[in-house]
Amino acid sequence: MSLLKKDDREFLENKFERELESNVRIILFKKKSDCEFCETAEQLIEEVSLTSTRLIKEVYDIDEDADLASKWRVDKVPAILIFGEKEYGVRFFGLPSGYEFSTFIEDIVDISRNTSRLTPRTKEAVKKIDKPVHIQVFVTPSCPYCPRVVRLAHQFAIENTLITGDMIEALEFQELSNRYNVLAVPKTIINDQIFFEGAVPETLFLQQVLKVL
Numbered sequence: 001m002s003l004l005k006k007d008d009r010e011f012l013e014n015k016f017e018r019e020l021e022s023n024v025r026i027i028l029f030k031k032k033s034d035c036e037f038c039e040t041a042e043q044l045i046e047e048v049s050l051t052s053t054r055l056i057k058e059v060y061d062i063d064e065d066a067d068l069a070s071k072w073r074v075d076k077v078p079a080i081l082i083f084g085e086k087e088y089g090v091r092f093f094g095l096p097s098g099y100e101f102s103t104f105i106e107d108i109v110d111i112s113r114n115t116s117r118l119t120p121r122t123k124e125a126v127k128k129i130d131k132p133v134h135i136q137v138f139v140t141p142s143c144p145y146c147p148r149v150v151r152l153a154h155q156f157a158i159e160n161t162l163i164t165g166d167m168i169e170a171l172e173f174q175e176l177s178n179r180y181n182v183l184a185v186p187k188t189i190i191n192d193q194i195f196f197e198g199a200v201p202e203t204l205f206l207q208q209v210l211k212v213l
Contacts, residue, residue, distance in 0.1 A: 003040070004047045012105065016052035020112040022084060027058045029069055029079040037095050037172060041078035044095065048104075054112065073164070076173060080104075084111040089157040094169025098141025103150050103167065116155035122206050126159040131213055133163045138170040138177060138187040145199040146186040152205045153188070163209075 004012070026045045030038035042059060049057040062069045062077050072081060080092040088111060096104035110116050118126065135153040139146035153165030170177040170185055180189055187197050191212040200208070 002047060003044055009047070009051055012048065012051040015105070015109075016054065019109045020052055020054045022112050022114070023054050023056055024108050024112050025056045025058055025081075025083040026108070027060070027072075027081040027083065029060050029062045029065075029074045029077050029081075031062050031077050035077050038078045041080065041095055044097075045080065048108075055108070076176075082107055082111050085114050086161055088161060089164030090154045091164065092167045092169075094167070094172040095141070096167065099144055099147050100139060100141060100150065100167060100169075103147045103154070106151065107154050110155065110158055114158075116158045118155050118159060118202065122202055123159055125206055125210070126156050126163070129160050129162060129209070129213065131162065132191075133160075133209060133212065134166070134191055135164065135209070136166045136168055136180075136189045138168050138180065138182045138185050138189075140170055140185050143185045148199045149186040149188055149205070152202060156205075156209065 026049055028042055028045050030042060045057050049055040060068055062074060072087070074081070076093055078094065080096065082088065082090045090107055090111065092104065116123065135156065137146070137150045137153050139150060150165070150167045157163045157165040168176065170182050180187065184197050186199060187195070188208070189195055190209055193212050194208050196208060
């Protein structure tokens with residue numbers, strides 16, 4: 001059974017035809033057992049990748065392709081990475097479903113253009129960051145406020161490859177959610193030092209990132 005409805009496929013085909021400017025690699029890491037959502041994740045990226053010749057699907061096994069998983073710091077599955085001309089730190093751990101599907105699609109567009117939609121002032125500040133920054137945003141598919149924060153994390157990662165932005169589906173990774181005491185979403189963790197809940201504007205998000213530096 002298809003995950004994308006006919007209207008959804010046609011919408012994506014038209015959108016990608018208009019907006020994609022270069023090839024985008026959609027990379028999935030899965031494993032053969034103990035991964036409830038890996039099969040669905042693979043079907044999702046298969047169906048999305050078929051909507052444009054600019055989308056290149058790659059599938060790896062976290063155990064069999066351990067060297068690649070280590071290189072790209074993938075430690076849980078399903079994991080979806082989106083690369084363009086650069087190996088951006090734009091990552092989804094868990095299914096980008098519900099409200100997060102739009103995040104997934106807009107990330108693909110931005111990466112095909114090798115630029116984000118941040119304001120010029122924020123872009124300038126982000127490009128100056130010279131130390132690694134790891135941003136984790138815990139979400140659930142039914143949270144309407146979560147995509148705003150995930151998009152910010154991913155756009156920061158597009159502007160600076162020292163920044164890694166992770167969407168983490170809180171319900172799929174309960175152990176990790178418990179470790180970080182995720183009681184409400186979105187919850188953002190930056191370098192395991194800064195913790196905050198809720199959707200925040202771009203300027204405040206930048207301030208929180210700069211605090212860890």
